[in-house]
Amino acid sequence: MDEDDSTFLAAWMQAQPAVAAYALSRLRDPHAMDDVVQEVALAAQRSFARYDANRPFTSWALGIAHYVIVDHHRAKRSDTTLESPEAERYLRQASERLSGAIGEQVVAMQECVARLAPEHREMLSRHYINGEGLASIAATMRKGHSAIKVALHRLRQALRDCVHRTLAREGRP
DSSP: OOOOHHHHHHHHHHHHHHHHHHHHHOEEEEEHHHHHHHHHOOOOOOOOTGGOTOOOOHHHHHHHHHHHHHHHHHTTTTTOOOHHHHHHHHHHHHHHHHTTTTOOOOHHHHHHHSOOOOOHHHHIIIISOOOOOHHHHHHHHHHHHHHHHHHHHHHHHHHHHHHHHHHHHTOOO
C-alpha cells in the first residue's frame, strides 16, 4: 500500500459515515445506500489524484455522492429525488456538519494505519480501496473466508480504538 492509498483509506474511513447518512437520507433504502456508498468509494478512489487536499475530503466525497445518487435515481427511474434545491443543500450541509473534526481524525487514522503490519494494510487496501470481495482476498491470501471477515472486523475495531487513543493522548476530541 503506497502513501496515496493510505491517505485515501484514512480519509475515506472518516468520511464514510457522513456519505452513508447522506445517501440513506436521499434513498431511504439501506440496501441501495450500501450500493451507492460502495460506488462513491470506488469513484473517489479512482479520482483521488484530482482531490484538492486544501478542501475537506468529506465535502468532496459528498459531492461525488450527489452525482452517484442522481445516476442511481435515473437508473431506477425513481421518483424519490429531491425537487427542492434548498432541501438538497440542507441535506448536504447537515452531512458536512458530521465531519467537523475530520481533519484531526484523518491524521490520527493515517498514523494508525501506518502502524499496522503490511499484511493487514494489504487486506484493508484490497477490500476497501480496490473493492475486492472477501472470497477473493481469502483465496489469494490462502486463508478462509471467515478468517478474512473476522480479521477485517478486528482491524476496524483496532483502528477505531487507535484513533480514539491517539486523539485523547493529543488532547483532541
